[in-house]
Amino acid sequence: MAFEGLSERLQGAMTKIGKKGRITEADLKEMMREVRLALLEADVNFRVVKDFVKKVNERALGSDVLESLSPAQQVVKIVNEELTELMGGEQEPFLFSKKPPTVVMMVGLQGAGKTTTAGKLANYMKKRENKRPLLAAADVYRPAAIDQLQTIGKQLDFPVYQKGVEANPVAIAEEAVEEARMTGRDLVIIDTAGRLHVDELLMTELKNIKAAVQPDEILFTVDAMTGQDAVNVAKAFNEQLGITGVILTKLDGDTRGGSALSIRSVTGKPIKFTGQGEKLDDIEPFYPDRMASRILGMGDMLTLIERAQQDYDEVKAQEMADKIRENTFDFNDFIDQMDQVSNMGPIEDILKMIPGMSNWPGIDQVKVDPKDMAHMKAIVLSMTPEERENPEILSQSRRRRIAKGSARSLQEVNRMIKQFNESRKMMNKMSKGNFDGMEGLLGNGPKGKLGQLAMKQMSRKMGKKKKRKKR
Incomplete structure (x- = not known):
């Protein structure tokens, strides 16, 4: 992390x-x-x-x-x-053209994840901004880049404009923008070529593409794991091209994070997005205040709320809350909850977004293996519909049958059912406002000094957002 x-x-x-x-x-x-x-x-x-x-x-x-x-x-x-x-103070907004299509140039060195990030950004813009993207394959020096972009386009159901490896990258960019105008696409994302290092040929080509299509955004994509080199390369690209922002990839990896803290100060350009996983929806806008809170262990409730709003079905969530309150939460609901929470990202990362949770002793050792979740799912799916709806009827003979059906041990089945029953009791207590023992569990949690400060800041920010809406 x-x-x-x-x-x-x-x-x-x-x-x-x-x-x-x-x-x-x-x-x-x-x-x-x-x-x-x-x-x-x-x-x-x-x-x-x-x-x-x-x-x-x-x-x-x-x-x-x-x-x-x-x-x-x-x-x-x-x-x-x-x-x-x-890290920049406030989040810098994405620059959309007043006269569509908005044109984005993706630039950076080879191996930074530029092509995948182009797909992630297109996917984000479709989901969050209701845009209709067109991807342009202007990296003609690496045939795999064109194939990769076409595969991404197919997965996301976006058109990809490409002319093969013999075409001129400047012409590809110009024709892609024209294609977008003719087909009603309001966003063009151009995947340009990269090199292993900054050189004159690369920069000349990028300058020519910039002059030809006049992009609204020139986003420098950089691997966060490259440390100070990332800052030096960002500085070089900015001096030559005048980038408008940075996308940090692999921020979920084993990186020290120094580049994220240095890039804004050294280049004067904002970090606009971060890539935090392999999936095509693993991209987030960069909020300096939220990242600072995460680093200091104050959590990041606003991002957690946004993820929940994005990934949770409101009607289902209300139904689930009612079941928890009435203590009728069953194994079918357990599977639904597991799937929805998994969509929000690794559970250990979600826990750390809760104010003060990063100060909970042992939180750094919390690792949820996706295989464990698959095993739990197998156990539940080996139950009969009646057993899933009425966990109370799970006798030892039934549990032995479930263990055989799921290829898990009887001890594992017993342990999971015990954890489910304990979780159900705790959720029921919490839904009725009974937080006895929770403060001890969380250590320096929401009631601790850092947690209190984080919650105050979150309240102020939410208040500011409401005021802006009223205006």
Whole structure:
């Protein structure tokens, strides 16, 4: 998971200072040393680290923070705000053309995931913005790129404009835009060629495509795992082409995340999207404030809510809530819940979006193997319809039959049924407002200092959104 090391170090520094009732300048100095080391270890640009630490230190010392009633919360708030500012402050909107089609140039080095990201972006724009995309295969030097884009287009049911490997990339881009105008497509995403390094031939071709189609967005796609090299390459592309934004791919991998924290400061260009998985819907808009909250262990409730709204059927959700309240939640509902939650992404990532959950002891060790979920599903599907609807009738003889039918052990079947019954009891309690024991379970959870701060910030942001809507 991206930022894991950085997140752990920063949260450790915040927690240490949070245990003290009063904070001295020496405490602050020690914390800033930890923050500096954490950022450098995450491969954040040295100058960026220096400026960041200086700003946080000046704000903490110069605004009576140390004399306040809650100095630890004030320092956490300052670090959160400066981290947000470091990554761009506010989310930068996608630039749509007033006169369709909107033209997007995807640029970057070979191997960064540019072609797949072109498909992900097209899919996102169709689902979220109701756009009708056309993909253009302008990478004529790598035949596999054309085939890959056509495969993606087929999967998503989008047309792909291609002229083979002998055609001129500039002509392909121009003709694709014209094709979109004639066929009523309001978004053209051009997959351009990449190289293993920045060279003059590549840049000349990209400049010619830019001059020919006048793109609304030039999105530089970069692998987040390349660290500081990503920042240097982004800087080179920006100087030559004038990129409008960055897409960070493989942010779900074992990356230190330094590029995400450095790119905005070094290039002045915003990160607009992040790719966080292999599926064609694994792309998200980049929100600096939400990412800062995740890094500091404050969760990311807004993204969690958006994912739930996108992936959950509202009618089903209400039916499920009623069943939980009435304690009639059965194994059929369990399967439905499992499928819907799986669509939102890895469960361990979802847990960390809940404010304060990243401070729950052992949360980093929580890993849900997709195979385990498949095994649970096999157990449920080996039950008769009557057994799924009435878990109370599952006698030992029935359980032995289910174990044979699902090719799982009797112990595994017993354990799963026990966990299901315990979960059902807990959900029923929580639906009635009984949270006894939950605070102990969550440790420094929503009622902890970091959780409270995160919830306050979320309330403020939701309030601002409502005000904007009223206007």
